[in-house]
Amino acid sequence: MTASRRGDADPVIRVRELRKTYGALVAVDGVSFEVRPGEVFGLLGPNGAGKTTTVEVLEGLRQPDSGEVTVLGIDAIRHADDLRARIGVSLQTAALYPKLTVAEVLDLFRAFYGHGRATSELIELMDLGEKRATRTQDLSGGQRQRLSVALALVNDPELVFLDEPTTGMDPAARRALWDVVLGLKAEGRSVLLTTHYMEEAEVLCDRIAIMDHGHILESGTVEELVSRRFHERAVRFDAVEGLTDERMAAIPGVTSVKHEDGVVMLYTRDVPATIGAVLASTDELGHEPANLAVRRATLEDVFLDLTGRALRD
Amino acid sequence: MNALLLLTVANIRSFIRDRAALFWTLAFPLIFVFLFGAIFSGGSTARTMGFGDLDGSDSSGRLREAFAALPNLELVEGSEAELTERMRDGELSAVIIVPAGYAETVAAGGAPAQVTVYTDPSQSAADGATRQIVGFVLAQVNQAASGRPPAVAPSFQSVQTNDLNFISYLVPSILGMSLMQLGVFAAIPLVADREKLILKRLHATPLRRWQLVGSNVLMRLLIAIVQTIIIVGVGSAVFGVQVAGNWLLIGLLVLLGSLAFIALGYVIASFATSEESANGMTSVVQFPLMFLSGTFFPIDGMPDALQTVARAMPLTYLGDALRQVMVDGTPFSPLWVCFAVLAAWLVVCFGVAARFFRWQ
Numbered sequence: 056m057t058a059s060r061r062g063d064a065d066p067v068i069r070v071r072e073l074r075k076t077y078g079a080l081v082a083v084d085g086v087s088f089e090v091r092p093g094e095v096f097g098l099l100g101p102n103g104a105g106k107t108t109t110v111e112v113l114e115g116l117r118q119p120d121s122g123e124v125t126v127l128g129i130d131a132i133r134h135a136d137d138l139r140a141r142i143g144v145s146l147q148t149a150a151l152y153p154k155l156t157v158a159e160v161l162d163l164f165r166a167f168y169g170h171g172r173a174t175s176e177l178i179e180l181m182d183l184g185e186k187r188a189t190r191t192q193d194l195s196g197g198q199r200q201r202l203s204v205a206l207a208l209v210n211d212p213e214l215v216f217l218d219e220p221t222t223g224m225d226p227a228a229r230r231a232l233w234d235v236v237l238g239l240k241a242e243g244r245s246v247l248l249t250t251h252y253m254e255e256a257e258v259l260c261d262r263i264a265i266m267d268h269g270h271i272l273e274s275g276t277v278e279e280l281v282s283r284r285f286h287e288r289a290v291r292f293d294a295v296e297g298l299t300d301e302r303m304a305a306i307p308g309v310t311s312v313k314h315e316d317g318v319v320m321l322y323t324r325d326v327p328a329t330i331g332a333v334l335a336s337t338d339e340l341g342h343e344p345a346n347l348a349v350r351r352a353t354l355e356d357v358f359l360d361l362t363g364r365a366l367r368d
Numbered sequence: 369m370n371a372l373l374l375l376t377v378a379n380i381r382s383f384i385r386d387r388a389a390l391f392w393t394l395a396f397p398l399i400f401v402f403l404f405g406a407i408f409s410g411g412s413t414a415r416t417m418g419f420g421d422l423d424g425s426d427s428s429g430r431l432r433e434a435f436a437a438l439p440n441l442e443l444v445e446g447s448e449a450e451l452t453e454r455m456r457d458g459e460l461s462a463v464i465i466v467p468a469g470y471a472e473t474v475a476a477g478g479a480p481a482q483v484t485v486y487t488d489p490s491q492s493a494a495d496g497a498t499r500q501i502v503g504f505v506l507a508q509v510n511q512a513a514s515g516r517p518p519a520v521a522p523s524f525q526s527v528q529t530n531d532l533n534f535i536s537y538l539v540p541s542i543l544g545m546s547l548m549q550l551g552v553f554a555a556i557p558l559v560a561d562r563e564k565l566i567l568k569r570l571h572a573t574p575l576r577r578w579q580l581v582g583s584n585v586l587m588r589l590l591i592a593i594v595q596t597i598i599i600v601g602v603g604s605a606v607f608g609v610q611v612a613g614n615w616l617l618i619g620l621l622v623l624l625g626s627l628a629f630i631a632l633g634y635v636i637a638s639f640a641t642s643e644e645s646a647n648g649m650t651s652v653v654q655f656p657l658m659f660l661s662g663t664f665f666p667i668d669g670m671p672d673a674l675q676t677v678a679r680a681m682p683l684t685y686l687g688d689a690l691r692q693v694m695v696d697g698t699p700f701s702p703l704w705v706c707f708a709v710l711a712a713w714l715v716v717c718f719g720v721a722a723r724f725f726r727w728q
Contacts, residue, residue, distance in 0.1 A: 116571060136574075139574045144569070144572040144573075146569055150564035151566065151569070152382055152566065154381065154382040155381060155382060163375065166370055166374040167570075167574055167575040168574060169370065210573075
């Protein structure tokens with residue numbers, strides 16, 4: 056990686072009070088965060104949360120209404136042209152020249168930068184070898200996504216933006232892409248990725264910012280996010296008729312009761328006592344709790360606690 | 369520079385792999401050339417007239433022979449009713465009826481003998497020709513009857529002016545029309561790329577917008593040159609159109625004309641919100657240009673109001689200039705005026721497109 060004049064402690068991305076509206080819609084409403092060199096930073100949130108708008112401002116593709124954005128020490132709002140050669144970008148929905156082959160598109164994009172990684176190397180990295188001579192219009196959704204990521208790496212960038220990189224991929228391709236992202240990190244590159252997959256964020260991201268309705272609700276490492284909210288563990292089971300929230304909340308050790316898609320979640324400091332009380336209560340009602348399980352709180356719980364709804368699309 | 373050239377190559381590759389685009393730009397103008405060429409050079413100028421001899425005498429027979437001796441005239445015989453019916457059906461351009469008693473009237477030498485000639489005055493050219501032919505034949509007969517040698521005898525030479533001129537007129541016109549179409553459709557791929565977010569993706573690279581537009585324009589100019597070679601080549605090889613002009617001047621006109629219409633295409637694309645609306649708007653612009661710019665017939669034959677419209681059309685000046693330079697066509701405007709008008713369209717359209725084209 057090119058060692059710049061910036062000190063190691065300087066963030067590769069610094070966003071301050073970013074705001075962007077489209078008419079009456081406030082897409083991004085006062086967002087601030089920093090990404091440190093060499094880390095994988097995740098913007099996590101449902102569709103429409105403002106993730107893509109935020110990322111496109113950082114890439115120099117959109118002018119915000121207000122706020123400050125510094126990327127690799129460059130003002131991304133006023134001097135975006137100076138930035139483009141040093142970043143790699145994979146957009147969420149962009150099509151590519153439909154009549155050109157995979158290899159031709161990679162060659163073409165490298166020409167835009169005047170330097171970069173060899174086409175064969177990128178094709179191997181993204182496992183597109185069999186599709187080398189295939190026109191992009193004939194690729195599957197997942198293959199197109201892989202080509203999009205390959206194009207983001209064509210200029211050997213120090214900072215890579217990946218907007219929903221695994222959408223449309225099957226589980227095997229998704230895991231392969233995760234390896235590529237972890238490989239970028241191992242090479243010392245910084246990555247900003249958006250996703251609405253909890254598991255993806257947990258596996259890949261050093262730090263996460265949870266976004267909803269244009270706001271960052273909370274940010275930190277997965278550990279921080281979970282332990283900040285949940286000292287307790289979750290006891291979950293399928294909802295039982297007649298077992299009221301009041302009754303469950305009264306169980307010793309239980310701090311909160313949540314519902315999600317017909318599943319009850321009891322957050323508790325005393326797991327054995329809670330399970331005992333649940334079994335006693337349901338037995339009294341003539342039922343047995345189905346799919347009873349205990350788990351540690353996850354990002355999913357954090358999101359549910361922050362927004363009152365599950366992050367599923 | 370390298371990026372500009374490689375993007376141009378990529379554009380050309382995409383173009384060649386798009387069969388429909390290839391057909392409309394290269395084959396479609398040729399279809400026009402062949403179609404109009406076949407219509408206007410294949411037909412003969414021979415006319416068919418009906419001749420009804422109700423007298424059946426030697427005199428009327430000599431009259432028939434005088435008509436039959438004319439070049440390019442075919443005589444069909446029959447009754448008056450039958451022949452006039454066939455004329456109404458369009459098979460005959462005129463009908464001549466020699467009444468019964470014709471020989472006696474001629475022999476008596478008193479009042480002139482009458483022959484009836486049916487013509488269709490609404491077909492002014494055919495009507496005039498029939499009158500000339502009949503007048504010429506009857507003058508011969510009258511003079512023979514008078515027994516004196518003719519004082520003046522015409523000598524007929526056949527010159528097929530109309531046919532050759534029309535193809536010579538058509539080839540530069542169709543070239544102009546093709547360059548116009550190539551130009552006005554130029555920005556549609558850009559609108560499509562904008563819609564498919566390809567432009568956004570390109571904007572995230574160091575590629576500059578002038579390189580993007582430049583590669584698109586370069587590709588169009590290359591296609592314009594190919595079109596010119598194909599259309600002029602077929603025009604001269606198949607239809608014998610002699611291209612007499614200065615090739616440098618032709619090249620300059622092709623480039624200036626293409627650029628002016630490409631700029632017009634960018635103006636259209638500047639106000640289109642989607643690929644579909646760009647296509648629709650382009651069609652709305654191209655049809656009046658095609659039919660009101662003297663592409664298929666000279667504009668001095670059009671009504672005054674339409675002539676005024678034609679004078680405002682850039683294609684009028686490109687077609688006019690191409691005809692002047694390529695086949696020595698009759699100038700409608702001086703050549704420098706054509707160049708000036710095209711240059712003005714280029715500058716104005718470029719300005720409007722630069723101001724209003726949206727990249728996102």
